Amino acid sequence: VQLQASGGGLVQAGDSLRLSCAASGGSFSKYSIGWFRQAPGKQREFVAASRWSRGNTKYTDSVKGRFTISRDDAKKIVYLQMSSLKPEDTAVYYCAADREPFAPLLRDSLRVYDYWGPGTEVTVSS
DSSP: OOOEEEEEEETTOOOOOEEEEEEESSOOOGGGGGEEOOOSSOOOOEEEEEEESSOOOOEEGGGGTTTTEEEETTTTTEEEEEEEEOOOGGGEEEEESSSSTTOOOOOGGGGGGEEEOOOOEEEOOO
């Protein structure tokens, strides 16, 4: 499966933005999809994930209540709706698929994710 993130941009603090992760090839619906981000000078970190069966989601604490991950398996797209954005959300955002199809657990470790696509840059000004 190949993934492509899009939707980034320059916004002001408090604004909203929706990122999209479009898939091509492979059987998209059998993979859990995660969103990750990497701020300048920092390591890439987990943001949110959506389990392959839908319904199960997971978020890092700093985005809980502000970000929502959702997926449309028919369109092969996973969205990351970001609201109440803060300057500390500034980063390049990436999406990736869990390397294990039908993974029983929704995981947040970068090590288990493959099929990384090019990132999309989000800049939040204060």
